[in-house]
Amino acid sequence: xxxxxxLNDSPDYRxxxxxIWVALQDSSLYFEDVKHHFKAGDVVVFAGDxxxxxxxxxxETESHYRLFAYVPTRRIPVPWEVKKGMAELAxxxxxxxxxxxxxxxxxxxxxxxxxxxxxxxxxSHLFDAASSNFYRFDMVLWLSGLTTNTSxxxxxxPYVNGAPVIRDLQRxxxxxxxxxxxxxxxKEEKVVLNNFRRQCKQGIYCQxxxxxxxxxxxx
Amino acid sequence: xxxxxxxxxxxxxxxxxxxxxxxDHHFRGWCCFEGLVPDCTRTDLLAEAKSAVYHTIFNRLGxxxxxxxxxxxxxxxxxxxxxxxDIVGILRRGLIIGDEHVDGLGRGGSYLxxxxxxxxxxxxxxxxxxxxRRPGRRCTPCQPHASSFLSE
Numbered sequence: 001x002x003x004x005x006x007l008n009d010s011p012d013y014r015x016x017x018x019x020i021w022v023a024l025q026d027s028s029l030y031f032e033d034v035k036h037h038f039k040a041g042d043v044v045v046f047a048g049d050x051x052x053x054x055x056x057x058x059x060e061t062e063s064h065y066r067l068f069a070y071v072p073t074r075r076i077p078v079p080w081e082v083k084k085g086m087a088e089l090a091x092x093x094x095x096x097x098x099x100x101x102x103x104x105x106x107x108x109x110x111x112x113x114x115x116x117x118x119x120x121x122x123x124s125h126l127f128d129a130a131s132s133n134f135y136r137f138d139m140v141l142w143l144s145g146l147t148t149n150t151s152x153x154x155x156x157x158p159y160v161n162g163a164p165v166i167r168d169l170q171r172x173x174x175x176x177x178x179x180x181x182x183x184x185x186x187k188e189e190k191v192v193l194n195n196f197r198r199q200c201k202q203g204i205y206c207q208x209x210x211x212x213x214x215x216x217x218x219x
Numbered sequence: 220x221x222x223x224x225x226x227x228x229x230x231x232x233x234x235x236x237x238x239x240x241x242x243d244h245h246f247r248g249w250c251c252f253e254g255l256v257p258d259c260t261r262t263d264l265l266a267e268a269k270s271a272v273y274h275t276i277f278n279r280l281g282x283x284x285x286x287x288x289x290x291x292x293x294x295x296x297x298x299x300x301x302x303x304x305d306i307v308g309i310l311r312r313g314l315i316i317g318d319e320h321v322d323g324l325g326r327g328g329s330y331l332x333x334x335x336x337x338x339x340x341x342x343x344x345x346x347x348x349x350x351x352r353r354p355g356r357r358c359t360p361c362q363p364h365a366s367s368f369l370s371e
Contacts, residue, residue: 013245014317019345020306020328022256024265030339031249043255043306045240045315048346050248054290055340057333064337065268067295069303069328070345071310073319078326079347110324119323142326143274143292148343156248164246177242183314192314196238204239 013182017048017076022067027055032158048076049155074110079147081130086144093141095125095134104134163205175206226260226298227305237313244315252309256302267296268330289337295328303328 021029021044028037029044030053038044046052057064070078082090095101107118108125126135126142135141157165164177177200178193185193200206231254243250256264271293295303310316 014314015319017320017346018244018310018316020303020310022264022302022306024261024268030342031247033342038251039254041254041256041258041261043252044249045244045251045306045310046249046345047244049344049348051342051344052249053340053342054331055333057335057337059335061335063335064333065265066331067264067268067299067302067328068292068331070325071307071316071320072324072346074321074324075319076346076348077324079345110321119321123323123326137326139294140274143276143329146276146292147347148345149347150341150343151348153348156246159247164242177246178238182245183317185314189314195234196241196314199235199238200242204235205242 014184015073015075017070017072017078018045019048020045020067020069020071024065024067027064027066029053029055032154032156034158047156048072049153051154077110077129079149080126080128080142080145081147082128082133082135082141082145083147086141089138089141090128090133090135093126093135093138095136101134108134175200177205226256226302227309228255228257229305229309231255232309232312237309241313241315250315252306255306260298260302264295264299264302267299268293268332271295271330273330273332289334290340291332291334292329293332295330299328299330 023038023040023042023044025040026038027040028035030036031046032051033053055064055066072078095104104121104125104127106112106116108122108127110117110122124137126137126145127133128135128145159165175197178196180190180193183189183193197206231252236252240250240252273291273293276290276292304322307316307320307322311320
């Protein structure tokens with residue numbers, strides 16, 4: 001039996017897998033049930049735990065196209081499994097050699113230690129966590145096995161009046177958007193975040209929010 | 220000035236644009252870089268997308284019979300992969316992704332095709348955070364598969 005883990009909370013910043021969606025034609029996407037329109041050439045990036053619904057095709061005769069890619073993390077893979085109807089193809093591609101399977105378990109695991117994980121072996125095989133089986137990579141098997149999650153858990157808040165909600169405005173003495181702790185930032189990255197904070201205060205979301213924290217009686 | 224050979228409008232990716240994208244992504248869950256793919260690249264990609272060979276995908280957990288959710292996908296060519304690699308580079312620069320996002324784990328890009336008159340898809344998340352099924356090989360310390368093979 002494969003082990004099943006349950007993640008109760010969303011991962012920290014920059015540990016969340018993302019998806020890249022490029023509009024090749026004027027298009028739309030739903031985020032949190034709100035329809036957003038995008039122009040051809042726009043690039044949309046959304047978090048792997050962000051609720052969305054795919055593009056419609058209003059045309060009576062024309063299909064609609066866009067470019068898409070998953071950007072998973074070491075820990076959170078692209079959801080994939082052998083589905084009904086693909087069993088025959090999967091069987092023909094299944095890796096059955098036990099020694100090879102044992103080796104694949106370590107060299108295709110992105111969480112393996114540096115030097116053990118082999119990206120070429122990873123890319124040339126598919127792993128079904130439900131059955132714990134390996135398959136030689138095949139584009140049809142890969143595409144047909146992609147899946148998603150339909151959980152009701154919500155990790156993000158839609159913007160109100162076009163900007164993020166910042167609670168307790170009286171207490172906001174600095175831009176709260178790029179806290180180094182949230183990013184587990186290195187020294188170099190802290191410089192980037194400080195630059196972002198400066199940009200934010202100069203007209204992105206924190207314009208005018210330079211009010212210092214009110215002195216309280218207890219201070 | 221934009222490099223005439225560039226697949227992406229890097230000139231649009233200013234510190235300000237990155238800061239906004241970063242805030243949007245982490246607060247709202249998504250961000251947008253407007254007009255990042257220039258028309259010359261986009262039209263080439265669209266032509267390639269229209270002539271690609273598609274396979275039906277059933278974009279819903281455990282479901283293979285929901286017509287509403289039916290989409291098709293096809294493998295992208297080298298130019299599409301280059302565009303996506305450029306975008307990944309921008310996301311790294313903007314601290315939207317980090318070291319956990321290893322290049323190649325996504326198995327490349329795909330073109331998605333929605334058939335005519337297709338309606339709004341079922342609301343979903345692309346990755347499974349809630350009932351994430353992690354392979355037994357990552358279960359420590361039991362490692363059930365490894366031990367069963369070694370004993371034979």
